[in-house]
Amino acid sequence: MVLGPSSSEVKKRIREAVWRILEERRVATFPLPVKGRIPNFKGAEEAAELLCRSREYSEARVVKVNPDSPQRRVRERCLLDGKTLIMPTPRIREGFIILDPSKIPRSHVKQAATIRGAFQLGQKISPEKLPAVDLIVIGSVAVSREGDRIGKGEGYAELEYAILRTLGKVSEKTP
Numbered sequence: 001m002v003l004g005p006s007s008s009e010v011k012k013r014i015r016e017a018v019w020r021i022l023e024e025r026r027v028a029t030f031p032l033p034v035k036g037r038i039p040n041f042k043g044a045e046e047a048a049e050l051l052c053r054s055r056e057y058s059e060a061r062v063v064k065v066n067p068d069s070p071q072r073r074v075r076e077r078c079l080l081d082g083k084t085l086i087m088p089t090p091r092i093r094e095g096f097i098i099l100d101p102s103k104i105p106r107s108h109v110k111q112a113a114t115i116r117g118a119f120q121l122g123q124k125i126s127p128e129k130l131p132a133v134d135l136i137v138i139g140s141v142a143v144s145r146e147g148d149r150i151g152k153g154e155g156y157a158e159l160e161y162a163i164l165r166t167l168g169k170v171s172e173k174t175p
Contacts (some may be wrong), residue, residue, distance in 0.1 A: 011150050015141050031069060038068035038139035038152055048073035051137065052081070056175040060134035062086060064164070066157060067115050068139040075113035079104055086130060087118050088160050096130060097122040127163050133170045136161070 005013075019035045022028040029040045051057055051074060063078045064086040065071050078085040078101070085099040099122040104112050111117035138157045140149040151157050164170040 011153065014150055015153060018142050036152060038066070038070060038141060040069040044070040045073045048077060052077045056135055062131050062133050063135045063137060064088075064133045064160075064170075065137040066139050066160075067118070071137055071139050072113050074137050075099075075118075076109055079109045079112055080106070084131065085122075086133060087115075087122070088156070089119075089124070090115060091154075092156060092160060092163075094124055096125050096127060098125045098130065099123075127167055127169070130164070130167070130169050132168075133164060133174060135175055136164075136170065 019039060022034055022039050022041060023032070027041050028034045029042055029044070031037065031040065034040070048071070057063070060083060062084045065075045065078065067087050067090055075085055075087065079099060082101050084101065087097045087099065089095060089097060097118045099112055099118060104121050108117070108121055112121040138149065138151075140151055142150045161170065
């Protein structure tokens, strides 16, 4: 019996191809190189604005957004739109940060939407004390038409979800 490549090998090939194509076509933007990252890209801000016009976003009060560069505008919009923002610290080393838009002056929102600014203007919080999350925004290296995603290969998005799910902060119905 001859077996094909493992799913981890297939995912690795897809990641490598996406990273290479984004850079070859000059679609990737800072930070560069994109290899090993959730890649930032030309159009990320427009993608964020499309998300923010969705029913799921409009109805959400608490939004969990990953800390990667392409999602910076989503984090910014959450704060501008009065939504509580939950952001995992990079590699979940220090847990989560909660940002209350009522405590952040509008003049500091751009700063608060960055990793450094979130540490300065937000509050580190244990997962047990987090409020229920209404919407999860996760960056990806690739996404299938069916919605299956591939991240950068370290499993942090899945671990964050597992933590929130175990604690009852999200459910299988959380968009």
